[in-house]
Amino acid sequence: MTDRSAVVAALKDQRIELPSWAFGNSGTRFKVFAQRGVPRTPQEKIADAAEVHRFTGVAPSVALHIPWDRVDDYAALAAHAAGCGVALGTINSNVFQDDDYMLGSVCNPDPRVRRKALDHLLACIDIMDATGSRDLKLWFSDGTNYPGQDDIRARQDRLAEALAAVHARLGPDQRMLLEYKLFEPAFYTMDVPDWGTAYLQCVAAGPKAAVVVDTGHHAPGTNIEFIVASLLRAGRLGGFDFNSRFYADDDLMVGSADPFQLFRIMAEVVGGGGLSADLGVAFMLDQCHNIEPKIPGQIRSVMNVQEATAKALLIDQAALAAAQAGGDVLGANAVLMDAYNTDVRPLLADVRAEMGLDPDPIAAYARSGYFDRIVAERVGGQAAGWGA
Numbered sequence: 001m002t003d004r005s006a007v008v009a010a011l012k013d014q015r016i017e018l019p020s021w022a023f024g025n026s027g028t029r030f031k032v033f034a035q036r037g038v039p040r041t042p043q044e045k046i047a048d049a050a051e052v053h054r055f056t057g058v059a060p061s062v063a064l065h066i067p068w069d070r071v072d073d074y075a076a077l078a079a080h081a082a083g084c085g086v087a088l089g090t091i092n093s094n095v096f097q098d099d100d101y102m103l104g105s106v107c108n109p110d111p112r113v114r115r116k117a118l119d120h121l122l123a124c125i126d127i128m129d130a131t132g133s134r135d136l137k138l139w140f141s142d143g144t145n146y147p148g149q150d151d152i153r154a155r156q157d158r159l160a161e162a163l164a165a166v167h168a169r170l171g172p173d174q175r176m177l178l179e180y181k182l183f184e185p186a187f188y189t190m191d192v193p194d195w196g197t198a199y200l201q202c203v204a205a206g207p208k209a210a211v212v213v214d215t216g217h218h219a220p221g222t223n224i225e226f227i228v229a230s231l232l233r234a235g236r237l238g239g240f241d242f243n244s245r246f247y248a249d250d251d252l253m254v255g256s257a258d259p260f261q262l263f264r265i266m267a268e269v270v271g272g273g274g275l276s277a278d279l280g281v282a283f284m285l286d287q288c289h290n291i292e293p294k295i296p297g298q299i300r301s302v303m304n305v306q307e308a309t310a311k312a313l314l315i316d317q318a319a320l321a322a323a324q325a326g327g328d329v330l331g332a333n334a335v336l337m338d339a340y341n342t343d344v345r346p347l348l349a350d351v352r353a354e355m356g357l358d359p360d361p362i363a364a365y366a367r368s369g370y371f372d373r374i375v376a377e378r379v380g381g382q383a384a385g386w387g388a
């Protein structure tokens with residue numbers, strides 16, 4: 001038996017961070033599709049994110065990507081966000097869109113390029129000081145395409161040097177989150193290809209460093225929940241970049257391709273205590289909405305995370321532990337599947353009603369007229385997109 005009020009309380013407390021870049025135009029390397037009403041400025045991206053929070057109640061912060069969200073006054077941007085009813089969250093550094101970075105950023109063989117990349121990371125911490133952000137997210141496109149192209153060990157040393165410098169600059173309440181990716185854009189070696197490398201580098205960097213699991217950054221068939229369990233156990237699960245994939249880094253809506261995998265991940269989070277605020281696990285979306293409307297796409301994504309979380313919270317932990325201890329293979333599996341197969345939509349509708357929200361966020365957003373308003377208002381200017 002699970003305690004319904006504890007489940008409801010946990011669902012009300014859940015926090016999911018939205019990526020500013022999900023609201024801009026996006027596409028593939030073949031075509032970026034322009035959508036109507038797309039934000040032209042970081043301020044407009046934040047306003048759109050605030051709509052997602054207005055209708056879900058659990059998405060009160062927006063992650064920025066620098067330089068895509070560069071502004072002159074970050075304290076003013078934070079005030080703008082507060083005025084919209086949200087806060088600025090994680091600062092994502094970007095050292096992958098400059099010609100200088102062709103052979104890497106912090107792992108580049110050229111010390112001048114390494115210095116330039118490090119300066120950007122340190123500048124991102126200045127931004128965090130102004131926005132009040134807790135986390136700096138580090139994803140490096142660094143790697144090599146050909147065997148022998150560069151020295152694998154030397155590149156790890158250069159990475160460690162940069163991460164140590166970033167760690168030394170962090171304030172007492174700030175953290176650095178290191179994200180790994182198996183391949184792309186480098187095709188022979190990535191310098192942070194997997195959670196093991198990220199973990200080793202985080203441990204070497206210091207206690208404020210933790211690993212980010214982007215669910216799209218693994219080989220097909222990888223058991224992501226095992227990674228989550230291991231990182232939680234080691235106290236180094238910094239957070240998630242949620243999205244889903246059929247093949248590689250597809251960046252589709254979380255929970256769309258494989259809701260069962262998302263449930264298994266959330267089951268490990270719940271089992272490992274990862275929902276508790278003390279652990280500080282950041283639940284972030286990292287997605288693009290290339291062909292679907294962006295604001296409802298984000299609302300749907302938040303709801304998908306909520307549904308997986310609700311199912312994970314419904315796992316009868318006592319019955320599971322008893323079945324496991326007794327070697328009852330089928331019984332233990334049945335406890336998990338009972339939770340997964342529960343329709344949690346009525347429960348979440350109740351949770352929303354108790355929070356003073358419409359039980360159906362997608363329908364409520366559609367009725368709000370916000371989309372027609374931004375289509376009418378956002379005429380002229382340059383629509384935001386990757387690199388904008």
Ligand code: RM4
Pocket residue numbers: 065092139179181214241249286
């Ligand atoms: C990377 C990585 C980062 C994201 C960029 C846009 O693949 O997932 O988290 O900031 O893409």
Ligand code: MN
Pocket residue numbers: 139179214241286
């Ligand atoms: Mn990511």
